[in-house]
Amino acid sequence: MNCFATEDCTCRPKRRRCYTLGNLKGLALQIRLFTLRQIKAATNNFDAANKIGEGGFGSVYKGFLLDGTTIAVKQLSSKSQQGNNEFLTEIGTISTLQHPHLVKLYGCCIEGNQLLLVYEYMENNSLARALFGPEEFQLKLNWWTRHKICVGIARGLAYLHEESRLKIVHRDIKATNVLLDKDLNPKISDFGLAKLDEEDKTHISTKIAGTYGYMAPEYAMHGYLTDKADIYSFGVVALEVVNGRSNTSSQRTEECFNLLDWAHFLKEGENLIELVDPRLGSHFNKEEALALIKIALMCTNVTPALRPSMSSVVSMLEGKVAVPVLDSAGAIMTQEKIEAMRKHFRGDEHQAVGENISKSMSIEGPWTGTALSASGNDQYPVLLDTDYWHKTE
Template identity: 60%
Template sequence: MNCLYLPLNYSDFPVPRQDGPLGGNGNGVSGGTVAGIVVGTLCLIILIVGFLWWWGYLRRGATTELDLNGLELNTGSFTLRQIKAATNNFDIANKIGEGGFGPVYKGVLPDGTLIAVKQLSSKSKQGNREFLNELGMISAFQHPNLVKLHGCCIEGNQLLLAYEYMENNSLARALFGPKEWQLELDWPTRYRICIGIAKGLAFLHEESRLKIVHRDIKATNVLLDKNLDAKISDFGLAKLDEEDNTHISTRVAGTYGYMAPEYALRGYLTDKADVYSYGIVLLEIVSGMANIADRAKENQFVLLDRAVSMKITGNLMELVDPKLDSKYDIQEMTVVINLALACTAISPTNRPAMSAVVSMLEGRTVPQNFAVEQSRSMTELDRDKMMKQLENTNESQIEEMSIPYTDSSTSAVDLYPVDRFSDYLQNRSNDTNKLLS
């Protein structure tokens, strides 16, 4: 193999400068190396800033505070990092329930305050509108018989509500949940619970600056604190009550078994719909039974129809929960059962106002003569309609349907428009996805 040899002339090669550390060929560093160090440092800084932003250190003011102030909400705010710390990163061991909104976790704030954190589930049938509704409604009220909201977290695509922790969970679980969760509620405690729920509703309907129809009063949404005092929760379906219109709603939502007939079948919504639901809860408190649809007997709700039948035959005391073992005040029991029947009257005009219910329960007014005008007055056509709707409904879930009425006026309005909030959440979600990509 032939090789070409070229003589080397060292004078043809440039000589490195010796006048500085960057130009030396001993301990000096080349320009390319310096550029690499600078670029690497900048990348590291960007990564650190992005990490801090992702965990909520740098975006607190730019997300929650700004947008919550824009909505004029009277509540505090938490970062996602704070909520994760309180719930031990949503540890399954801290999960205390699951509702239409999503899972609920027990948490502890740094000052030792116990909270219950509701997390919007991606599978939830409730969305931004219900989240805003609940946030706006409950933050506007302070009452001993309404669950207190400590604050919320709106970060990325996360929607979280932090409530006061209710040690004894829901009335439904206490009365007819799994046996290991049921509580021994004596009659004085049950009677106090009846009064507590009534006071909460009277406040919403008549005493607060904003008149509210809750729309989903049921035993699951009545929570019990450590003293077994009742507090109304879950305002995701609540509506502002407007008195100067036709009271027709085209968006019906609630839980079957608790929904007033005129609302479930015709979309007619007033505060008397809550009164009806309250009457059902009273029957459940008295009997220890849930008002579920009787599928063996077509077109009947087990508890309500049983109560009406016993009223007609004069055997009301047979409705009383056997666990009370006859240890109750007969006069109080009679008042509660008759009030329940009055509250569930088919005609909403025949149902008492909640302030009147409180007065009667507290003995400040003599109970009126109660008319039996309950489910027996419902036409077979109405019953058939309701049962057809029930066939496609899980009673433990919140359902929504549209009713095609030509009159589009409503008896209630959303507290906050949802369009701007939806855009905000979409932008926050997009920003989050960009960080992850």
């Protein structure tokens, strides 16, 4: 019988625990089981020419099924940080999630020593590459498309938090984990960081998994994890969509060390409209832009309880509910918190930055579905330097 072995397996020396299709019965899978022969045929035997990604979880290959469907195949790496039990649990979890704004899992393959996931292929790569990737890969996203993308991300998160059978906290919402299909519809990827609410009633996470620049302060510094952490991350992504630049890129002044800080600075001067991407010129809806920025600032409130739910965010974005007047109390990141965040992420002589926090800004290649690495760097890391920042002004 074929198995996927782990280190304590007795049937094969120095291999990993045996996994067979029998192990999947309790997961109530609603997905297709592919054979290894089918996957090899689809990817031309994992031809290097079809390799489109490499992450902490393993390699990603583009492939084609016999019916012409384009797929993205993620191959488990033998040195992956993702354990096999976690992988099987991941399959069971993802298979229950179906939503227009979540990347679709077509199926999996567990055969011999291969453990593979098969996802839908996303033609337009990641939101990060579209907005602030290398110039040759950027997409000219008009205001209507940008607003649509924010609404889609919000709907996807509202489903994960409030509508799905399992309440799920994603933990790593960022522009590289939002993928765009051929029609530029957004789909949330990377559920390797998904957190089932019922698994941890204390909401205290002992292993921080996320990305610098998107993590809520209470989670980054204290490990306190609720769906409010995702809402904070959404706020950062929304600001990036409006501005067209990364939150973690170099900023304009010493006082504003990231995009979010700059947004608060502009808010104090009642100049929020200056945050809008200059590449849009005058071709945007000023009322919608201001509403989106204000919603983003509400989502990134330093007090988790003051952040709106994602369903409320959807209602505000769709114009069904008015956007409240922002209260400056608690909305601005204090200098004390700024210094604490800087120390936490950058480290000092007494505190090194944790290895489980990804600091790189990445742009995935002609990309795929989800990246399942729990703490590894993204595919194709590209650090955006000061020259890039000024060139896009």
